[in-house]
Amino acid sequence: xEILVCIKQVPDTTEIRIDPETNTLIRTGVPSIMNPFDxxxxxxxxxxxxxxxxxVTVVTMGPPQAKSILGDALAxxxxxxxxxxxxxxxxxxxxxxxxxLASVAKKLGPFDVILCGKQAIDGDTGxxxxxxxxxxxxxxxxxxSSVKVDGKGVEAVRECTRHQEIVAAPLPVxxxxxxxxxxxxxxxxxxxxxxxxxxIKPLTRDELPVEDEGIGLKGSATRVKRSFTPERHxxxxxxxxxxxxxxxGKLYKALERxxxx
Numbered sequence: 001x002e003i004l005v006c007i008k009q010v011p012d013t014t015e016i017r018i019d020p021e022t023n024t025l026i027r028t029g030v031p032s033i034m035n036p037f038d039x040x041x042x043x044x045x046x047x048x049x050x051x052x053x054x055x056v057t058v059v060t061m062g063p064p065q066a067k068s069i070l071g072d073a074l075a076x077x078x079x080x081x082x083x084x085x086x087x088x089x090x091x092x093x094x095x096x097x098x099x100x101l102a103s104v105a106k107k108l109g110p111f112d113v114i115l116c117g118k119q120a121i122d123g124d125t126g127x128x129x130x131x132x133x134x135x136x137x138x139x140x141x142x143x144x145s146s147v148k149v150d151g152k153g154v155e156a157v158r159e160c161t162r163h164q165e166i167v168a169a170p171l172p173v174x175x176x177x178x179x180x181x182x183x184x185x186x187x188x189x190x191x192x193x194x195x196x197x198x199x200i201k202p203l204t205r206d207e208l209p210v211e212d213e214g215i216g217l218k219g220s221a222t223r224v225k226r227s228f229t230p231e232r233h234x235x236x237x238x239x240x241x242x243x244x245x246x247x248x249g250k251l252y253k254a255l256e257r258x259x260x261x
Contacts, residue, residue: 001048001049001052001053001054001055001112001113001149002054002055002057002109002110002111002112002113003045003048003049003054003055003056003057003111003112003113003114003115004057004058004059004105004108004109004111004113004114004115005038005041005042005045005056005057005058005059005073005078005114005115005116006038006041006058006059006060006101006114006115006116006128006129006132007034007035007038007039007041007042007058007059007060007069007070007073007117008034008035008038008060008061008062008069008117008120009032009033009034009035009060009062009065009066009068009069010032010033010034010035010120010121010122011030011031011032011033011122012030012031012032012033018227032065032066032068032069033069034069034072034073035117035120035121035122036117036121036179037117037118037119037120037121037177037178037179038069038116038117038120039117039184040117040177040178040179040180040184041115041116041117041176041177042056042058042073042076042078042115042184043076043180043182043183043184043185044115044144044146044147044175044177044180044182045058045078045113045115046076046077046078046185047182048113048147048148048149049077049079051148051149052149054112055079055080056077056078056079056080057078057079057080057081057082057108057111058070058073058074058078058080058081058082059081059082059083059084059101059104059108059203060082060083060084061083061084061085061089061092061097061100061101062083062084062085063085064083064085066083066085067083067200070082070083070200071195071196071198071200072187072195074191074194074195074198075187075188075191075192075194075195076184076185076186076187076191077185077188077191080201081198081200081201082104082108082200082201082202082203083200083201083202083203084100084101084104084202084203084208085202085203085204086204086205088205088212088215088216089205089215089216090216090217091216091217091220092215092216092217092219092220093220093221093222094123094125094127094128094131094222095127095131095219095220095221095222096214096215096216096219096220097128098127098128098129098131098132098134098135099131099135099210099214099215099219100208100210100214100215101128101132102131102132102135102136103208103209103210104203104208105132105136106136106209107203107207107208107209110172111172112171112172112173113147113154113171113172113173113175114129114132114133114136114172114173114174114175115174115175115176115177116128116129116132116174116175116176116177117129117176117177118142118143118176118177118178119176126142126176129142129174129175129176130142130174130176132174133173133174136172136174138172138173138174139169139170139173139174140169140173140174140175140176141154141156141158141167141169141173141174141175141176142158142175142176143158143159143160143176143178144156144157144158144159144175144176144177144178145157145158145159145164145177145178145179145180145181146180146181146182147175150168152170152171153168153169153170153171153173154168154169154171154173154175155167155168156168156169156175159178237254239251239254
């Protein structure tokens with residue numbers, strides 16, 4: 001089974017700052033990590049690899065420093081890694097990004113299963129995986145916590161708000177992954193040594209079957225009018241009373257006056 005995992009380098013959420021001039025995230029000097037949901041996608045890919053004696057390829061789109069998360073995935077057990085990087089890709093929104101990644105899948109594939117995290121913690125859109133499926137014209141299953149091979153297809157557990165669904169799909173398929181019961185495995189010493197020796201392959205605009213109108217700012221339909229960091233104001237109010245019942249009554253009236261209940 002050929003498995004592709006799309007991962008993303010994101011800023012540590014406790015360190016996010018926004019450039020007031022460009023309305024974009026300031027990434028310079030900010031610690032970066034592998035998107036947590038993507039780590040679960042890598043883990044799911046490695047489980048499928050073990051079930052089917054498969055092959056796992058990881059790919060990320062970003063600047064040269066994004067190689068670090070590819071090394072992390074290799075150290076976990078992935079077989080191959082590619083960095084999609086080109087200045088012409090700069091400014092791509094989810095539509096352009098999914099178009100580029102779908103083109104990568106076409107170039108490196110065919111793949112039986114394409115895995116993504118359900119969303120990135122910096123943008124929180126959850127759009128890239130489903131849009132890749134649309135570009136590729138193949139089925140998709142979203143919000144998956146576990147997946148297994150079932151004949152010539154897959155059977156996935158899909159997490160809903162109050163219940164789970166068991167969803168089957170033929171191959172090839174795109175699957176977006178949530179946090180499951182199985183935590184992402186730790187790197188092994190042998191895996192890290194291999195990752196350090198591995199030469200990560202770059203993929204640029206000229207090596208991919210994409211049109212300039214579909215990438216970068218030209219191919220991005222999203223426009224950010226304004227972005228800001230919300231100001232938080234906390235005010236503590238003490239509810240006093242002779243008994244718990246009296247305190248609860250005063251709290252209820254205070255919440256009622258504030259139109260909370």
